[in-house]
Amino acid sequence: MTEIPDSNAPCCDDFRATSRRGFLRGSVAVGGAALVGVAHGTAFTETAYAATGTADRVLVVLSMRGAADGLSLVVPHADPAYYAARPSIAVPADQLLARDAMFGLHPSLAPLLPLWQAGRMAAVHATGLPVPNRSHFSAMEEVEDADPGSPERIGWLNRLVGRNGTGSPLEAIQYGGGVPAMAVTGPQPTLSSSDVDSVWLAGPTEPDGAAARRAALRTAWAGSSGPLANGMAATIDVVDEFAAVRAVPAAPGHGAAYPADDLGKALASAARTIRADVGAEVITVDHGSWDHHTWIGTTASGNLTSMAQVFARSVAAFFTDLGPLADRVTLVTISEFGRRVVENANGGLDHGHGNVMFLIGAGVRGGRYYGTWPGLTRTSDADLLVTTDYRQVLGEVVTTRLGASSAQVFPGFSPQDPALGVMSSL
Structure with missing residues (x-):
């Protein structure tokens, strides 16, 4: 019997190391013995915070860890190099969803098709870092820091909530893993x-x-002072404030059915948090691994098909679960880099450059594909080139939905003119 490769087992040593390295890069974890969910951040250990109140608009960032193959998720069916480069793994054009003259969606994304048809989902192709970086760990750091050359270790979402933050840890919440x-x-x-x-x-x-x-x-801890004492007090305070989220019924609303996996669990938690309205402006969720060096498969079976099915079912359930609250929520996906154009000898794809980003929900001008298509080549080292800096996409989201300036969140980045126009204005 042929053993089917585990779709959740990353192939790269540096991807396996990211969890350990991520732990080592973190600052003090406060109240580790008392708080199962780790509250993180220097300010958390040193200062008190004020309650956040409510968040009228919420950004959900879904990280597709491991480098998803955007050329399979959004297929450039009209580019002849695509089919020539992938004789055993290419997605047939007649199976694509929402097909236009150039692109179409992988059939496993069918649960998201109603959102696409309703104009609430879009895709931006050929996005990514301006310079190729094929190391999972290094690329993740670069994408999430989004401030090239800076010695400061501050992530773009931390800058986003810090622009006018109250100091509450509940303004930015990460689900799907205990390591920030x-x-x-x-x-x-x-x-x-x-x-x-x-x-x-x-x-x-x-x-x-x-x-x-x-x-x-x-x-x-009464009468004690210093970072540990302040951290313990803050830990207890944040658990008390978070009690409003725990009080929200766990059962999804509006008939939503999440897959019984980590992504479904994390997005169900995100929906529950939004229903509680405790002031969460940003929720970030991890989903991986998309590191498919082997057996990426076909539309009938394979690593990418199974991952795409879980992704689509989970995101569709999330927006169903939210009901009318979905009008406040915008979800954007990001992956550290894409995959090569040419399939390898193991029926998989090696590390590449350009990728696709999905935008779903409030404010999205959906039902279409965005970006400048550079065309594909099928040499052994061919990449999808990047024609849209990923910060352009994220910048249009944070400026139109959350009222931030691009300069606040992405220092040193100059947005393109004209903009993509993927988001409607405030």
């Missing part, structure tokens, strides 16, 4: 947890056990 991503790292405190129900004070579960645990911790 580079994008949220920096002086603005943020909250990172695997899911909603992991943000609690460990201790007795009998009636009033949590209250007793909280009282004991406050007594133990």
Whole structure:
């Protein structure tokens, strides 16, 4: 019997190392024994914070870790080099969804087709870093820092919420892993947890056990000062404030059905947080691995098909779950780089450059493909070239939806003129 490669097992040593390195790059994790969801950030350990109130608009960033193959997700069917370069893995043109004269969506994205047809989903092709970087770890750092050449280790999402932040960790929340991503790292405190129900004070579960645990911790640290004492006080405060999210029923609304996997769980937590309206302006979610060096497969089976199915079903469930609240939420996807144009000897794809970004939800001028198509070549080292800096896409989202300036969030970047126009104005 042929053994099917594990779609969740990354092939690259540097991708395997990202979790460990990410942990090492993090600053102090506050209240680790008391708080399952790690509250992160220098300011969190040193200062108190004010309650955030509500967030009228929410940005959800979905990171497709491992370098997704944008040429399979949004297929350039009219470019003859695509089919010549991928004799065994190319997606047949007659199976594509939302096909126009150049592009079409992978059939596994069918759950998202209603959003596309309703003008609430768009794709921008040939996006990415301006200079190729084929190291997962280094490229992730570069994409999420988004401030080339700066010695400061501040992620773009941390800058975004820090522009007018209240100091509450609940303004920016990461789900899907306990280690904060580079994008949220920096002086603005943020909250990172695997899911909603992991943000609690460990201790007795009998009636009033949590209250007793909280009282004991406050007594133990009473009269103490310094970063650890302030961190413990802030930990207890953020758990108390987050209780409003835990109080929201876990059952999805409006008949939504999430896949029983990590992405479904993380997006269900994101929807629950938005329903609680605790002031979360940014929610970031990880999904991986998309590092498909082997057996990328066909539309019938394979690593990419299975990943794309989970992605599409999870995102579709998320917007169904939100119901009318979806009018406040914009979701954007990002991956550290794309894959090569030419398939390799293992039926997979090696590290490339350009990729695709999806935008879904409020403010999106959807139902179409954006970007400048550079054309493909099928030499052994051919990449999809980048014609749109990924910061251009993100910049149009944060300026139109959250009222930030591009200079605040992406220092040193000069937006293109004219803009892509993928987002409607405020």
